[in-house]
Amino acid sequence: MPPLAAGMPPWRRAARSASEAIERLDTNVTKEKNSVLHLGIDLGTSRSSVSASNGERHVVESYIGWPVDMVARKLVKKPVMFGREALENRPMLDLHRPLERGLIKEGSEKDELAVRELIRHLISLTRPHDGQRVLAVVGVPAEALRVSRQHLRNAVKGVADSLMIVSEPFAVAYGMDALLHTMIIDIGAGTTDFCVMKGRYPTEEDQRTLLYAGDSVDEQLATMIRTRVPEAQFSIHMVRAWKEKSSFVGEPNGTVEVTVPVGGKPTNIDITTEMKRACESLLPPIVEIMVDLVSRVDPDYQETVRHNVILAGGGSQIPRLAKALEAALANVGGGRVTPVEDPIFAGANGSLAIALDAPESDWEKLPG
């Protein structure tokens, strides 16, 4: 493999990184004869994904539900349900979304259990062999790591043979080799995490967390629709699905119409304006923090950072969001904002890259 081209933006090394990961993977398979399974897990507020060194990749919505009583248990025929299945059976379940607002809710043992079960479930999806050592790197929202680091560590105790917790934006940056003069903006459901990579492990001063993210857009959208059509009946889960299907900023491609019961009668409602306003409500706080973080970078590198802004997380999929952020950067000298190509697995792949790169001697120090 030729050496990296000088001047190539670090994030463009993503493709290179992927092939390197495959090489490492092959080496692993040969050398260790499947005795070790490396995992990268992206534990998100809305969705969680896992990438494994055996090639398995899975994503589940971060919902965990336990049957509320014996009758429910008989109906659902499972002691615990995850993801979409849990969401669809929610009337019969004690449903938990454990990382609400990017944190484990304190004082709630059920939410701690939910985090543990969710990671166990993700690990089981990768089908480790009997006796295979599972070494996992779990990426979590930066805020969770900052505020409830110890709490989080206790919650995930014992789920793998060795386990490392890192912040999600760092995992994304690492996976894309975007380690120098780059800004990661990870728009999740509970939080939007910012991280400026300066060629070192990011410190507190390199990171910011905004508690305004996908869930806030959902709430805004629901409030605006409810204000305009007070009789409309819908749940926040429906609003989330509408957003995931039809979100946008800037000019719409067409009308966004949804069908909801109004007074019990299915009725079509045009929510184009509400969708635009709700999605665009993300822009001012993100722009403010983005510009502020750029202004704190050494002046020699500010322009480079402005041209290496990477959008990750579910929010990065909002059409034309990157262009809108570029328009905002134009006011401070211009820049380039690029959404990651694989937003679902960017975090998990990054965590997997860390897992594969961590030497065995380090894994031995880390308990599960």
Place this chain on the structure above:
Amino acid sequence: MGLPSPRTRRFDRVKQEMVRDAVAENLATIAGLVPRAGRRTVRNSWLGWALLAAVAIFLVGTLKPTSAGRGTPQQQETANFTLAARPDQASPNPGTLPALEAPRAIDPALFRLAVRRVVVDPGHGGSDPGAMMRGMREKEITLDIARRLATLLRAGGFEVVMTREGDETLTLHQRVKAANAAKGDVFLSIHVNSIPEPTRRGVETYVLGPTSDPQIERLAGAENSVSGYSLSDFRRLLEGVYVDVRHDESRQFAQAVQRRMFAALRRVNPELDDRSVKKAPFVVLVGTEMPGVLTEVSCISNEEDARLLRLSEYRQDIAEALAGGVRAYAAARGRDATVAQGGPERK
């Protein structure tokens, strides 16, 4: 494949260092150390050790064995412990010492302080009725529960100081002043919740901290409305508030109260929600100089909760649950230390 270029080697080295730092951060968390995030790691630096020693000396000189900012430590409390620097920290040798890791977090349990005096704060009062619904007023419910709680705690050997004994108007500033003057060991403010969605119900306990939840902001705004503080007072209070061991203590206290309250009330109110321990910037928690929590014992906006709140048995259940929370926290907190005179019941 040719030899990697110096640029590639440098890049790989950066990655190795990052992974090493990530591992070190995890190990620090496992060891209960303050994670290094927020500061650049200073490796093998005599200056770093000197700074650490200076901080340790400063802490020994200024930390009081009681809640932060309480004035001169009480002799009885200071006599029971001495903060001696560990030999390896007292005389660092820059040539042989390992890399400087983050300083160890102060474990408040080291101080072995007892919980003797509980400040009970019935929310609202006088011209400030609090939430009003279905013919009930929050100020009356909180006072009733506070009185029951005081009786239970006194029977258990605690000293209790009430911020108000009757239907009096008190600003939050006056409540804070009363609590600090009483030199309480813990502060418990009792409130009744009112939520815009009438179907929602449950118990929740707050500790001081920032929030971005608009509902909690609204609640804090409502509870802070009669603060009696000036803006400059408030700024001064905020400046000192986040650097305090009191925070961890408040959280533990809140968890003890929340667990007891939810477990006890769920028995009589099976539909109750555990709305958990949350953070919010309540003025009354900013100014008090002891571990403090604000608890919302039920939702007056919910029809079933309101019906139960009318029942004296339910209010007694709430008081007993709160007392259980205080006892649990005191028992965990005091460990081997003598707790209250006569000793409160340990569970």
